[in-house]
Amino acid sequence: MQTAATPPRVLGLYDGPMWDRLKDRGELHLQCCSGCGAWRYPPGPACPECLSPEYDWKPVSGGGEVVSWVMFRKQYLPEYPAPYNVVAVRLDEGPMLISNLVEDPDADVIGRRVRLKIVEMQDGVALPRFELEG
């Protein structure tokens, strides 16, 4: 999986702390609702479960499970020459993340356990990816 450059991130009003903490602390922090305890991703202004605007940034455990995966055989982005993989991972905390496995899979990985692996890209972005558990 390439580590040279990162295509543009969506950096809205609520996205900054997640990316800053990935880089500064080496941890993935997501918003956790102060009202009902639900985790949410992507970052946003209110809890979709209870509409509370109150939240804390908290680190996730880093564990999850693969929901689906694909291999790009065609290049769409200058930063991502094909082939490369994309996975959908269900975090143990609940939210689903679209990300990459650090190593391209050589067999079906749906249902496999994965662990968060934060990758330092050469352009300075700390990107949350995953690796398969043994």
Added chain:
Amino acid sequence: MSRSAAVIGIGHTDWVGDWQRVRAGERPDDCYGYATGAFRNALADAGIGRDQIDGLIVGPTTAYERMAEVLRMNVRWGDQADAVLSVVQAVQAIETGAAEVVALVYGNDQRSVGTQYGGPQAMGGDLFLSYVYHAPWGMTSQGALYALTFRAYAERYGISERDLGHVAVAQRQGSARNPNAIQRKEITLDDYLDARYITEPLRLFDYCLINDGGVALIIAEAATAKRLSERPVWIEATGRYDLNAGATNLEPRLTDFYRPAQQAVAEEVFGRAGLEQKDIDVFQVYDSFSVHVPLALEGYGYCGIGEAGRFMAEQGIGLTGRLPTNTSGGHLSETYMQGWAHQIECVRQLRGTCGDRQIEDARRVHYSSDVAGKAVSIIYGSD
């Protein structure tokens, strides 16, 4: 609401000719020009003049005000909407008395201007966060979203890539018999499997075309339709249910494949029309990617959950199959008019004007669309 309105006119542009001209480096027209050409044809087909139209809906690719100016249409009701919602809203405008005869016009110059549906300039990102949010991980392509969906679906129910190939093969049966289709060469399952992967597990033939063109329809209130037209095609019923929760993370696609929305819409649309699945002669499905078809077959109850692969292989969705689907060739093989051309294929099948791809005695056609979280259906019928 059954039969409160009917389609009395349809029109489209020469997308085969424009496909060749664009590939030769020309720019035959812009969005507004394509829409206008289709509208001229729809007026001629209906045999009415602009002065008999009092409502206008334009597609999402043109500005409402400018489109109305180009067409010189001063109307008492108007809106902008995608294909399926245009029909739904036209019916609602007619039922509330806001308009009596509504023109629906759409034009798209996506091929000649190089509209991108993946990559750094992927369109729609301002509306649909999922289109751009995952770019840092290399994920922007619409096809890749459906590849992720298909992998999860196939794994859960044991559907094979060969099973999925029935969609592309069946739709080429129709397009081969459609002089207006861009891709007219029939293919076999082996041809399908031999084609290259784009985003694995989806292959070349699972992806829609990108081409220029325009489509227009004219929809009239029931009594007016009977007065103006000898062959109105009735809108029997419409239904809609949206799934927006978790959309950016693809939750509705990857966990239950939009099924709860489709099931809710099926109950609504069949209930309102007083029909059942067995009453449907032709199925038309919004097919930006082949994957839409098996999911719609299951979600709308044409087969059991997890049985779409077997249904397509054994019962068939081709012209002679149990449920002929996307008989024009659809987005995969006829033209990518973002659902608009499917509406006029529904009308042509019910008029009996489809020539070699005509489904005999077609009297009820079901159109289904599942795009960006909105599951919407229309059932069209003939007298």
